[in-house]
Amino acid sequence: MAFPNVKAYYQAAVLTSLLSHLIKDKQPQWVVMENRAIRLFQVPNLLWLHKKNRPTTPTMPSQLALALQVWETHRTHFETGCPLSMATPIEAITYCIPTFHATPWKEKGITHLSHVCEAGKLMDFTRLRAIYDIPQTSQYSHIPLKSLLGKQSKVRMPDHRDPVEISAWEKIRISGKTSPKFKPLSDCYKVLQTYTPLHKSPQAANWHLDLETKVPEGTWKHIISSTRKLIKSAPLLEQHQKTLYRWYMVPTRIHKQYPHSSPLCWRCTQEQEQGTVMHIWWRCPQLARFWKKVHKLIKRATNTDINFEPATFLLLNFPNVAPAHKMKLICHVLLTAQKLIARSWKYTKAPNIQTLIQEIDKQLIYETYFIKTHPRPQRFLGTWELWHS
């Protein structure tokens, strides 16, 4: 039985409240009150704007502020256009381009960005004039809009979306109506439970840059699925996810957010090395000795010589170098080593190999309980026999 994701359900409920602002007919009384509270601004206008372009509204009710905050986190799931959604009201463009005059466009029936785009592309001014008969002076608004939407006047879409696809939310905004099949709470909840696959995430692109090689899409999937098959320990799986998704804040990343903080490594303070992800996790001289000992330990315990490189030690990318029971022990050792590095975060000394051995011995206690309750314990015994020997 699948347990409900309470957080996603709560966020879906908050987002559903925003939907009431998008529907033109039968707006509940609280929507009218919220709109009155923010005076000059309309929620649909604020919604599709990016945070930096959104005007400040000091009288915003706290419930609406919360809904906009949740929306900001998850908006990429509900909108298709980039940098602007197709559902962006034409008057909202004024917040992005202060010289944009929306009135002549609205007078001719252009209410949303979708009206001036064809197949995800902004129409030429001549075509716009032919269709909507907008005045010649509107060309001064068309030029900056073209520039805003991209050099080729193409509305860029996230790579996994069809260029002309419009989300259900955008359809509602453009038409102002909901279809009977649309169930806002269930649909929102379903969308929030999906996540971006690692191979399409910015973290994967950063790993490609750091490792100076491209990890193929299939390899990312293999790394995740094979580790899940081999490791049953939740803390170790969590460690693997955190490393893959670059969860840890390294000095260079903190320095970008807080310029007063030092971007240098906290371990090798004499060398004045930049604290990048690769340095903190792999290249730091203080850590090099630890990783070499981990490599030796794996070789001694499993009689397998895995490549001494960051893709193997950090991402666990070593496809089928040994039988499954040996692979399982290798994964345990590597993830425990990563866990110890994370545990000694900001310490000047790197963890030592003795602590690693003690930590794996501790895990063995839990593994023993797991094996005892498993219907086929012989599948797991080989791994821990290797460790004892």
Ligand SMILES: [Zn+2]
């Ligand atoms: Zn260092």
